Amino acid sequence: MKSGGGRHPGTRSGAVAALVLAALLVKPVQDFIDARAPAGEEPDLLFFNSPELVRKMALGFEPLLADLYWMRTIQYYGRRDDEGRRRESFENLHTLLDITTTLDPGLQDAYRAGSCFLSEPPPVGAGQPELALELLEKGARSHPLQWRLVYERGFVHYLYLKDYAAAGETWLEAARVPGAPEWLAGLAAMALSKGGAEEIAVSLWRRQYEEATSDAVRDNARNHLHSLQVKRDLAALRDRIERHRAATGSFPPSLGTPRDPMGTPYAYDPRSGRVDLDPASAVRCLDVP
Amino acid sequence: MNRILAIARNTFRETVRDKILYNLILFALVMIGSSLALGQLTLGNEDKVILDLGLGAISVFGLLIAIFIGIGLVYKELEKRTVYALLAKPVRRYELVLGKYLGLLWTLGVNLAVMTAGLALALGYTGRAPAGAYWRLLPAVGLIFLSLALATALALLFSTFSTPALAALFTFFLWVIGHFNADLRTFGELSGSPAVEALGRALYYVIPNFGNFNLIDGRGVLQTAGYARPIDPWAVAGAGAYALLFIAFLLALSVIIFARRDFK
Amino acid sequence: MAVIEIENLTKDFAVGFWRKRPVRALDGLSLEVRAGEIFGFLGPNGAGKSTTLKLLMHLLSPTSGSARILGRPAGDTAMHERIGYLPENPYFYDYLTPRELLTFMGRLFGMGGAPLARKVRELVGEVGLAASADLQLRKFSKGMVQRLGIAQALINEPEVVFLDEPMSGLDPLGRMEVRRIVTGLRERGVTVFLSSHILPDVEAICDRVAILNRGRLQEAGTLEDILRARISGHEVILSGWTEGTLEAIRPWCSEVRAMGERLHLRADDREDLEAVLGFVFAHGLELVSVNPIRPSLEEYFQTLVVGK
Numbered sequence A: 001m002k003s004g005g006g007r008h009p010g011t012r013s014g015a016v017a018a019l020v021l022a023a024l025l026v027k028p029v030q031d032f033i034d035a036r037a038p039a040g041e042e043p044d045l046l047f048f049n050s051p052e053l054v055r056k057m058a059l060g061f062e063p064l065l066a067d068l069y070w071m072r073t074i075q076y077y078g079r080r081d082d083e084g085r086r087r088e089s090f091e092n093l094h095t096l097l098d099i100t101t102t103l104d105p106g107l108q109d110a111y112r113a114g115s116c117f118l119s120e121p122p123p124v125g126a127g128q129p130e131l132a133l134e135l136l137e138k139g140a141r142s143h144p145l146q147w148r149l150v151y152e153r154g155f156v157h158y159l160y161l162k163d164y165a166a167a168g169e170t171w172l173e174a175a176r177v178p179g180a181p182e183w184l185a186g187l188a189a190m191a192l193s194k195g196g197a198e199e200i201a202v203s204l205w206r207r208q209y210e211e212a213t214s215d216a217v218r219d220n221a222r223n224h225l226h227s228l229q230v231k232r233d234l235a236a237l238r239d240r241i242e243r244h245r246a247a248t249g250s251f252p253p254s255l256g257t258p259r260d261p262m263g264t265p266y267a268y269d270p271r272s273g274r275v276d277l278d279p280a281s282a283v284r285c286l287d288v289p
Numbered sequence B: 001m002n003r004i005l006a007i008a009r010n011t012f013r014e015t016v017r018d019k020i021l022y023n024l025i026l027f028a029l030v031m032i033g034s035s036l037a038l039g040q041l042t043l044g045n046e047d048k049v050i051l052d053l054g055l056g057a058i059s060v061f062g063l064l065i066a067i068f069i070g071i072g073l074v075y076k077e078l079e080k081r082t083v084y085a086l087l088a089k090p091v092r093r094y095e096l097v098l099g100k101y102l103g104l105l106w107t108l109g110v111n112l113a114v115m116t117a118g119l120a121l122a123l124g125y126t127g128r129a130p131a132g133a134y135w136r137l138l139p140a141v142g143l144i145f146l147s148l149a150l151a152t153a154l155a156l157l158f159s160t161f162s163t164p165a166l167a168a169l170f171t172f173f174l175w176v177i178g179h180f181n182a183d184l185r186t187f188g189e190l191s192g193s194p195a196v197e198a199l200g201r202a203l204y205y206v207i208p209n210f211g212n213f214n215l216i217d218g219r220g221v222l223q224t225a226g227y228a229r230p231i232d233p234w235a236v237a238g239a240g241a242y243a244l245l246f247i248a249f250l251l252a253l254s255v256i257i258f259a260r261r262d263f264k
Numbered sequence C: 001m002a003v004i005e006i007e008n009l010t011k012d013f014a015v016g017f018w019r020k021r022p023v024r025a026l027d028g029l030s031l032e033v034r035a036g037e038i039f040g041f042l043g044p045n046g047a048g049k050s051t052t053l054k055l056l057m058h059l060l061s062p063t064s065g066s067a068r069i070l071g072r073p074a075g076d077t078a079m080h081e082r083i084g085y086l087p088e089n090p091y092f093y094d095y096l097t098p099r100e101l102l103t104f105m106g107r108l109f110g111m112g113g114a115p116l117a118r119k120v121r122e123l124v125g126e127v128g129l130a131a132s133a134d135l136q137l138r139k140f141s142k143g144m145v146q147r148l149g150i151a152q153a154l155i156n157e158p159e160v161v162f163l164d165e166p167m168s169g170l171d172p173l174g175r176m177e178v179r180r181i182v183t184g185l186r187e188r189g190v191t192v193f194l195s196s197h198i199l200p201d202v203e204a205i206c207d208r209v210a211i212l213n214r215g216r217l218q219e220a221g222t223l224e225d226i227l228r229a230r231i232s233g234h235e236v237i238l239s240g241w242t243e244g245t246l247e248a249i250r251p252w253c254s255e256v257r258a259m260g261e262r263l264h265l266r267a268d269d270r271e272d273l274e275a276v277l278g279f280v281f282a283h284g285l286e287l288v289s290v291n292p293i294r295p296s297l298e299e300y301f302q303t304l305v306v307g308k
Helices: A004-007 A007-035 A051-057 A062-078 A093-103 A108-119 A131-144 A147-158 A166-177 A183-193 A200-209 A215-248 B004-017 B021-040 B046-079 B082-087 B091-127 B131-159 B164-191 B195-206 B220-221 B233-258 C049-056 C097-106 C114-127 C141-153 C172-187 C199-203 C223-227 C242-253 C269-281 C297-307
Strands: A267-269 A275-276 C001-013 C021-034 C038-042 C062-069 C083-086 C160-164 C191-196 C208-213 C218-219 C234-238 C255-259 C262-267 C285-293
Touching: A004 A093, A004 B233, A007 B195, A051 A062, A051 A093, A051 B046, A051 C172, A062 A108, A062 A215, A062 B021, A062 B164, A093 A108, A093 A131, A108 A131, A108 A166, A108 A215, A131 A147, A147 A166, A147 A183, A147 A200, A166 A183, A166 C223, A183 A200, A183 B164, A200 A215, A215 A275, A267 C297, B004 B091, B004 C097, B004 C141, B021 B046, B021 B091, B046 B082, B046 B091, B046 B131, B046 B164, B046 B220, B082 C141, B091 B131, B091 B233, B091 C049, B131 B164, B131 B220, B164 B195, B195 C234, C001 C049, C001 C191, C021 C191, C021 C208, C021 C218, C038 C049, C038 C172, C038 C199, C049 C062, C049 C160, C049 C191, C097 C114, C097 C141, C114 C141, C141 C172, C160 C285, C172 C191, C172 C199, C191 C199, C208 C223, C208 C297, C218 C223, C223 C297, C234 C269, C242 C255, C242 C262, C242 C269, C262 C269, C269 C285
Parallel strands: C038 C191, C038 C208, C083 C160, C160 C191
Antiparallel strands: A267 A275, C001 C021, C001 C062, C208 C218, C234 C262, C234 C285, C255 C262
């Protein structure tokens, strides 16, 4: 109405001034709050960290909410801040995964990728392999016919907890699930007999890499395979340097150009005899057995 | 100011005489009470279960109160034409808007106080929470109050120009989105498209960010070893400032719309 | 002195969902209401009466034109301290009692304490709600709400009172009550602007009226003046007549009826009337009465609504 504001020009202009002022100040205040938030902390979870409560409140929209929570989990895990850093602590990771899989127990990716995120030691993951086992057991309860979820549990035992006996037992359990591939029994046998062999690690990661259904899991497996390859390459190169010195009394002037799995030549210093991964290499080297 | 207070008082009286309110509070108290039973099912951390469930119940039922009572009151005022007699009195339209809003806050405050007392009783029943936890309930519930005050301002704004069903839907929708809008921004950043990123960033500031009020949860209240999660008073103050600004914005907009409105 | 000045007031409403088109609810209304009078605002349903009152209360804003009350623009809230308003089909918070509602309304005028309580008690008695002053309104009949509506319009002892259909929903006794209250207001010097379509009530209490139809002012003035302008002839009654009389006067009359000793005639214009009366005096007949035939307010209304 034309005269509605005109009747009380004071009211109208006061309201407009308040409107503009508040609108201008909202952003700086929001930025202040964000700056106060602990680095890497996800502030949104806090009131609803009981999976059952969230499920009750989903009111029939559980699958949709599960998808949303799964997206959030991935963002929580993979998000980088403005300087490209990832978060350093993942204390809410398991809660998020728990909520996601409670809302939709059918989300198998959440168990498999989630156990990988949880198991990896910091800074890559949460370093909570026990919680990964819990998550996978929860998955196996919902999917008793999925040998893969059992197999992944053995994987956690073997690679992260370094409990080779438990790994072997778990793989035997997985081999008994109807439809499980035959190689599982062999894997179990190897774990139970040899324990700790690098070949097992390589074959485990290779299967993980080949069968991964998500990029995050595949990248992680590739990084592990590369790390194992680098470890082997460096051991071989150092062995060669040592033998050369033993034979000639000096370091070899050149090693040729051996390259790491991403194609960058290894860095070799003929004066000190040191060989290592080039700092500029694209390989993300991880701590491997 | 006297007129605003008179309207606020009358609004409060209206809610107090409304049976829906008691039903909602009763539900909330039952839910808090049932957390006692649930708490016994877990091992060792029943305090945290009670607090998480209790704070969640306060938040959700507070929202229901804010939406249904908030929208209902304003709608009734317009639909049943009580506003005609009121505006013929020496009452300015902005006084009516502010009075209604204050009355609703009053109602919300009393409700939260009742529910908080229920939660404190439940916590006391276990007898395991540290003494400081009861004091730390206050800032935790205070933040919930701020978020509900914001939701009420949204409900008020929508009900100045829309039907109650739509207003309730809009408010609830924004409340949900408002919990995810940090994710909206992240989604924009991850998209790799500068346009989507700018949009995500803009939405982050434009949509009321209810995530700002989730600073203190069960762990923050308990502060026991293993659950320690410090309360940052500056962040709480920031959330308060944020709520005040956003509410001022929404109320100013409501006043402008309401002042232009024809009452057919 | 004019207390209400309405000048060329026009209001359009937009109707239609997709393609809004304006519909004129009030078209160039100009009116003046003088201090201390009871002014009746008449018209069939949908004529624009309530629209006018809402424009005066500034619940609506005019498309064009202006309205002033007590010399102030309609939107001046300070002026609202000095007026009272009863909306059409009023509804008040049904969780309140009459006492609470009136107290709340009084507070909006800055009243309070013992004087307010006294005023509330007085008003409740005046509109006949003393027995139910502490019952919640949800138990009230329409007539009781209407009375309370009048009471709340008077809480501030206004100088001008606007009543939109104050008689509607009331039984004959209630209408009498309202008439009594309204005439009581006039005695106290209060100006009353009253809209209604219940004509006998208006005829009984209003000093002046305005008649509105389809958003346009048809007529304004005293009822007497308005209806006199519509005199459609005279009725003459004679006695002591003969058959010859009948034959002689028939050309001047549009209607001749013999009723026993008396003869009822109708003369449509002045010339015919003078001819009839001349014949009566010339022939020594006995004249019983001569009355102007004017339409009743109802009839006038009918011609308004049907005729257009």
